[in-house]
Amino acid sequence: MQFFLDTANLNEIREAASFGFADGVTTNPSLIAKEGNVDFKQHIAAICEIVKGPVSAEVTAQDVDGMIREGLEYSKIAPNVVIKCPLTRDGLKATRRLADEGIRVNVTLCFSPAQAILAAKAGASFISPFLGRLDDIGENGLELLQTIVEIYHNYSWKTEVLAASLRHPIHVIEAARMGADIATMPFKVIDQMFNHPLTDKGQAQFLADWAKSGRK
Numbered sequence: 455m456q457f458f459l460d461t462a463n464l465n466e467i468r469e470a471a472s473f474g475f476a477d478g479v480t481t482n483p484s485l486i487a488k489e490g491n492v493d494f495k496q497h498i499a500a501i502c503e504i505v506k507g508p509v510s511a512e513v514t515a516q517d518v519d520g521m522i523r524e525g526l527e528y529s530k531i532a533p534n535v536v537i538k539c540p541l542t543r544d545g546l547k548a549t550r551r552l553a554d555e556g557i558r559v560n561v562t563l564c565f566s567p568a569q570a571i572l573a574a575k576a577g578a579s580f581i582s583p584f585l586g587r588l589d590d591i592g593e594n595g596l597e598l599l600q601t602i603v604e605i606y607h608n609y610s611w612k613t614e615v616l617a618a619s620l621r622h623p624i625h626v627i628e629a630a631r632m633g634a635d636i637a638t639m640p641f642k643v644i645d646q647m648f649n650h651p652l653t654d655k656g657q658a659q660f661l662a663d664w665a666k667s668g669r670k
């Protein structure tokens with residue numbers, strides 16, 4: 455399973471990359487806004503300097519023509535830029551047109567298996583089911599992921615399943631168990647994945663015993 459960073463923060467991306475954890479990056483308008491008054495295209499270019507895998511840049515136009523115009527423009531930023539289109543009618547029309555131009559599209563804001571099927575048929579390179587946001591409203595995000603993985607498994611569609619809106623390590627573990635191609639997560643979730651109290655306790659004990667033995 456590939457790890458994507460779900461952030462537009464350059465320090466977090468650099469830190470994850472130093473472990474080899476940044477196979478790609480997903481940004482969205484909210485994440486870009488959190489970085490302050492950055493120039494969007496320059497910021498995506500800066501991310502692409504750090505990460506050579508897919509870097510998602512999301513369109514903000516509402517209509518097909520606007521989405522295509524932005525998609526064509528953003529795809530020139532770097533060869534690894536992937537255009538993110540929303541799972542709307544216009545978003546999927548734009549997906550088809552951009553895919554026909556050879557541009558990879560990550561279809562975002564997927565909340566149902568039916569939507570995931572449409573995205574694959576429209577030529578998406580990635581489908582992003584949002585697990586955490588479904589959990590937030592009392593639905594089961596992991597169940598959605600499982601269904602999409604099962605459906606895609608029946609066909610030779612090229613669309614990769616990108617588990618998104620991950621909130622905690624269990625989401626990542628279960629996504630890996632189900633065979634999702636990619637998990638995109640905030641840096642905080644990667645950080646949480648390191649932790650185990652027995653690792654800390656064991657390490658402290660080893661060092662204490664070493665010191666007690668008089669070795670330097």
Ligand code: E4P
Nearest residue numbers: 460480481482587618619620
């Ligand atoms: C994915 O590409 C989205 O940017 C992201 O996973 C949304 O996550 P959130 O629900 O935590 O905002």
